[in-house]
Amino acid sequence: MAVVAILALDGVLPFELSVPGQIFGKANEVAGRDHYELRVCAAGRRAVTAAGYGGLALSTPWDLDGLTDADTVVIPGHAAFLDEPPAPVLGALRAAAGNGARLASICVGAFTLAATGLLDGHRATTHWHHAAELARRHPAVDVDPAALFVDNGTLITSAGIAAALDLCLHLLRRDLGAAIAAGTARHTVMPLQRDGGQSQYVEHPAPDDPGNTLQPTLHWLESRLRDPLTLDDIARQAAMSVRSLNRHFRAQTGTTPLQWLLRARVRRARELLETTAIPVERIAAETGFGSSAAFRRHFSRHAGVSPQTYRSAFGAPDVTEDAGHPRPTTRP
Structure with a gap:
């Protein structure tokens, strides 16, 4: 059974935290067997979601060491994404990568992933609103502000918020094929793959005639x-x-x-x-x-x-x- 570990930093965005469990957990149901074991991992086994989005207190059985032997590590965004991540978090992510895990960031989770140095020399994306800042802080990363997600094999980054669904469905299709992914997408009331990139979501001037x-x-x-x-x-x-x-x-x-x-x-x-x-x-x-x-x-x-x-x-x-x-x- 493949282990999907989801990193919960303090201030984690609750939607992004929940999407991997929704997609991979539903895939287990659609497939009729458990392909995935899901873990939420937090320092000290506790975290609090972003205050502006409800400020929920989380308690989990898994500390940061639950990341290191995972097959997939998902890194959601968190409120303090512009701050340097704690050294134990960076160490756990690097250890997971060293053990062969694929690391996937959601939205501004790309800042945490980039802080490990693992994205250097690779193409990556994040929410279009923060793409320029990611490129400024990490010039060795080739930031693509237009992509919904960028798959480098073991390093995958995705765009803002709802692109968490695109990312997880893409990983699911890589793992289990189109049939299971399509069934999971239908249960989630989500297209298996949205067309186009982030450019369709960037703020554009309103049409001259709104009607x-x-x-x-x-x-x-x-x-x-x-x-x-x-x-x-x-x-x-x-x-x-x-x-x-x-x-x-x-x-x-x-x-x-x-x-x-x-x-x-x-x-x-x-x-x-x-x-x-x-x-x-x-x-x-x-x-x-x-x-x-x-x-x-x-x-x-x-x-x-x-x-x-x-x-x-x-x-x-x-x-x-x-x-x-x-x-x-x-x-x-």
């Missing part, structure tokens, strides 16, 4: 992933000029219309690769890439691996060619 929402246009695009759409096509459907369309998309989604469409196509391709055995060529056609070569190029750039490699890693076992495959999208 002019892009939601109908986004639904329209989702229903036409197979079609060779142009900017002019999208602008006509949205009843605005191309220039206005680009401005509204930037303001409301943090990206351009064609980039949003590309990500939606990749997201749909991921679903088909995970849940069906239909050929790559057919997936390329059904997701609007036109050719298998174009599909492989775009998919590899966004997912980091080829479609076949992705299917090998995350495809559900024993699927038939059309298992879980809804009817192709058609125009109403």
Whole structure:
């Protein structure tokens, strides 16, 4: 059984503290057997959550030594994240890494992880609001303010707050595959993988007309992933000029219309690769890439691996060619 140890520093943010238990504990239920042992570890076996979020007093059976033999150590953010972490905490994290554990930080927990020196020379992320400060304090870390999470194998960092769910589901999918991860995500009422990065959550100026929402246009695009759409096509459907369309998309989604469409196509391709055995060529056609070569190029750039490699890693076992495959999208 794999041990997941969650570090509880004084001032720990309660949501981030609870997410690993929710995801990995629910995964045990979905799988029908205990794959994970969960530990909350705190110095002196006691901690208090951030006062501004309720100030709950915690008592746990596990001291910091519970981190050192864990398979995964999760480091949530805490209120005093800009302070130097206590030496025993840094020692326990370094010992866990030395014993082969993967260390995963949530939000500003990246500051604690970076203080160990283990992130030096690696790409990492944190909440977009604090990314510049992380880069200033730790210049040897390559800070990416746009990513929802960054996976370096045994060092994983995630963005702010809700990205704790993305991180834990990603680790779960790495461990147990897409089927268990998808089942856990459904029970959590959470998509298995959110599309895009933090740029969609960075504060943008409000649209000029608050009543002019892009939601109908986004639904329209989702229903036409197979079609060779142009900017002019999208602008006509949205009843605005191309220039206005680009401005509204930037303001409301943090990206351009064609980039949003590309990500939606990749997201749909991921679903088909995970849940069906239909050929790559057919997936390329059904997701609007036109050719298998174009599909492989775009998919590899966004997912980091080829479609076949992705299917090998995350495809559900024993699927038939059309298992879980809804009817192709058609125009109403």
